[in-house]
Amino acid sequence: MTKLILRSLLRHKVRTLLTIGSLAVALFLLCFLRSLVTTLSAGVESANQQRLWVQSAVSLFVDFPLTYQTKIDAVDGVRRTCKFQWFGGYFRERENFFAQFAVDAEMLLEMWPEATVIAGSKEAFLQDKRACVIGEGLAKQFGWKVGDTVPITGVIFQKGDRSAWEFQVAAIYRPAKATLDNRTLYFHWDYFEKTMEDETRQTPSVGVIVIETEPGANPTPVMATVDQLFENGPQRVQTTTEAEFNRQFVSMVGNVPRLVSYLGGGVLLAILLACVNTMLMQAREQLREIGVMKALGFSDGSTARLLLLQALLLVGTGGGLGIALAYVSQGGIAEMLGPNFPGYAIAPATLAGAIVTTLLLGLFAGAVPARMARRVQTAEAMRPH
Amino acid sequence: MNEPMIRLSRVTKSYRRGGETVAVLDHLDLEVPDGSFYALMGPSGSGKTTLLNLVGGLDHADSGEVVVAGQDLNALDGRDLSRWRADHVGFVFQQFNLLSVLTALENVELPLLLSPLSRKERRDHARHALDLVGLSDRLHHRPAQLSGGQEQRVAIARAVATDPKLILADEPTGDLDRHAADQVLELLRRLHEEFRKTIVIVTHDPLAAARAERTIHLDKGKLDRVEDTGRGGGNR
Numbered sequence: 121m122t123k124l125i126l127r128s129l130l131r132h133k134v135r136t137l138l139t140i141g142s143l144a145v146a147l148f149l150l151c152f153l154r155s156l157v158t159t160l161s162a163g164v165e166s167a168n169q170q171r172l173w174v175q176s177a178v179s180l181f182v183d184f185p186l187t188y189q190t191k192i193d194a195v196d197g198v199r200r201t202c203k204f205q206w207f208g209g210y211f212r213e214r215e216n217f218f219a220q221f222a223v224d225a226e227m228l229l230e231m232w233p234e235a236t237v238i239a240g241s242k243e244a245f246l247q248d249k250r251a252c253v254i255g256e257g258l259a260k261q262f263g264w265k266v267g268d269t270v271p272i273t274g275v276i277f278q279k280g281d282r283s284a285w286e287f288q289v290a291a292i293y294r295p296a297k298a299t300l301d302n303r304t305l306y307f308h309w310d311y312f313e314k315t316m317e318d319e320t321r322q323t324p325s326v327g328v329i330v331i332e333t334e335p336g337a338n339p340t341p342v343m344a345t346v347d348q349l350f351e352n353g354p355q356r357v358q359t360t361t362e363a364e365f366n367r368q369f370v371s372m373v374g375n376v377p378r379l380v381s382y383l384g385g386g387v388l389l390a391i392l393l394a395c396v397n398t399m400l401m402q403a404r405e406q407l408r409e410i411g412v413m414k415a416l417g418f419s420d421g422s423t424a425r426l427l428l429l430q431a432l433l434l435v436g437t438g439g440g441l442g443i444a445l446a447y448v449s450q451g452g453i454a455e456m457l458g459p460n461f462p463g464y465a466i467a468p469a470t471l472a473g474a475i476v477t478t479l480l481l482g483l484f485a486g487a488v489p490a491r492m493a494r495r496v497q498t499a500e501a502m503r504p505h
Numbered sequence: 506m507n508e509p510m511i512r513l514s515r516v517t518k519s520y521r522r523g524g525e526t527v528a529v530l531d532h533l534d535l536e537v538p539d540g541s542f543y544a545l546m547g548p549s550g551s552g553k554t555t556l557l558n559l560v561g562g563l564d565h566a567d568s569g570e571v572v573v574a575g576q577d578l579n580a581l582d583g584r585d586l587s588r589w590r591a592d593h594v595g596f597v598f599q600q601f602n603l604l605s606v607l608t609a610l611e612n613v614e615l616p617l618l619l620s621p622l623s624r625k626e627r628r629d630h631a632r633h634a635l636d637l638v639g640l641s642d643r644l645h646h647r648p649a650q651l652s653g654g655q656e657q658r659v660a661i662a663r664a665v666a667t668d669p670k671l672i673l674a675d676e677p678t679g680d681l682d683r684h685a686a687d688q689v690l691e692l693l694r695r696l697h698e699e700f701r702k703t704i705v706i707v708t709h710d711p712l713a714a715a716r717a718e719r720t721i722h723l724d725k726g727k728l729d730r731v732e733d734t735g736r737g738g739g740n741r
Contacts, residue, residue, distance in 0.1 A: 123611065124604070124606065124607065124611075124615075127606035127607065128606055131605075131606055409605075411602075412602045413615070414563075414587065415561070415590065416590070416591065416596070416615060416619075416663075417588065417592070417616060417619050418587065418619065419583070419584045419587045420583065421584070497563075497564070498564070499558045499563045502598065502602065
């Protein structure tokens with residue numbers, strides 16, 4: 121019987137292979153899209169409860185004055201702060217683009233305990249104003265190691281002679297949580313500020329300030345106080361929890377979960393129709409043989425099972441390939457997505473969901489032909505058409 | 506007196522065609538003795554194939570009694586009727602109806618999947634049946650690699666693989682040339698004479714009908730006449 125199922129499917133090899141191929145692509149896409157959502161959600165769920173993010177009330181892309189930090193530091197419940205400025209440079213070629221931030225060096229490694237230094241040292245980073253700390257992924261990508269000098273050409277913040285900024289790799293960090301990007305370069309705010317003042321005679325502004333609250337402090341009044349501080353400008357700010365900040369960051373590219381659900385639903389429906397169509401063609405082609413089998417004594421149920429098993433095998437093979445492909449390629453995709461989706465991975469629930477979806481697709485695709493096989497009268501099936 | 510292999514009493518059967526009811530068998534009475542070889546003849550639409558389908562349990566009569574191998578077929582339905590077919594009837598069709606994706610050996614083995622035989626026993630039975638029809642050198646050929654006559658011989662091997670008492674053949678030589686047809690008819694004769702199978706064939710071919718012991722002529726769903734061909738040994 122197994123032979124019959126296999127050979128019936130291979131009767132039209134091209135059609136079967138195309139169906140398997142489209143199923144593999146569909147299930148791969150489903151796993152991929154679902155994983156984008158779970159990765160984004162993981163970023164929100166793993167957010168630190170003690171960290172609050174202060175940004176311009178207008179937009180994340182609007183800066184605010186450096187003087188805000190001192191005022192924020194004085195707010196009740198604030199333990200310490202770390203300011204960030206998006207540098208937006210590249211290494212040698214514009215294609216070598218990755219995230220770089222000017223930060224308060226002393227605060228960075230203390231406020232983000234989830235980053236562990238795996239090479240070099242925090243002290244070396246703090247001692248040298250031109251030092252930088254880089255993520256493990258970045259070190260792998262460009263083959264950088266501790267002691268290397270890294271030239272970064274500024275796009276937003278350029279030197280007068282357009283020469284590259286040079287940073288010394290003092291430490292390499294590894295995120296304990298996959299949701300923290302491992303391909304970012306952090307360097308000293310002091311170096312950044314001094315260079316910009318020398319070059320432009322202006323003090324650079326701040327992109328974001330991250331607050332760490334006192335242990336046990338209620339973040340709500342802290343957020344309200346900070347926002348009230350700058351209500352009359354010159355730049356109003358918006359303070360949120362880290363989870364909310366992450367959520368807003370995700371929503372900047374639209375309602376991703378909803379979009380992904382629509383896409384996934386569309387992919388599923390298309391592939392279901394394609395599979396049902398393939399299986400109906402299979403059933404019609406085998407109708408006479410089903411009649412013969414019934415004449416030989418096979419029951420209605422066993423002929424129905426024959427087609428149902430064909431559908432399950434067809435869909436299972438295609439779906440299984442797609443799921444396997446999504447699983448083995450997750451590392452490569454995570455590399456490709458980089459800091460946009462830090463910690464991209466196929467969650468066990470996504471895998472389980474994909475397997476169940478494949479099974480259901482197989483059952484749906486096989487149900488109509490199986491019903492056809494069950495109901496067809498033996499004499500009718502064998503009548504020349 | 507022995508119970509006949511086939512006994513039909515006042516059997517009627519009609520079909521709906523284009524909104525009209527067409528009577529195909531009309532209160533037909535018929536008996537076919539156990540171990541006999543009968544040919545069914547008649548013009549197209551006379552009800553030959555319908556009669557064969559009723560006797561083989563592929564269809565149900567609208568009314569009347571159809572008793573085959575001692576079983577009232579009207580009393581069976583669904584799975585029981587399938588089971589009964591597997592145990593008691595071997596079918597041979599005009600268009601051979603082999604499964605194109607299976608080899609000759611696998612086609613013959615197919616009905617044996619319903620038996621309690623082991624895989625090896627099934628293989629042995631199938632080989633033996635193919636040997637019987639002279640195709641032991643074509644075991645692993647697919648139907649497309651066989652001639653029409655060879656395909657029909659494989660179909661006969663499949664029909665006898667389960668050792669049924671009754672073989673029903675619907676135009677078994679209809680798609681064959683004379684030489685191949687003769688081979689098939691000779692095979693059916695051997696099955697009848699050497700293995701005492703009850704055989705009923707539907708045919709338009711007088712030469713094929715002449716191989717049987719008796720010829721039943723149907724016309725408009727009724728029994729027209731029964732002729733002795735002179736080949737039979739009495740009521741055997």
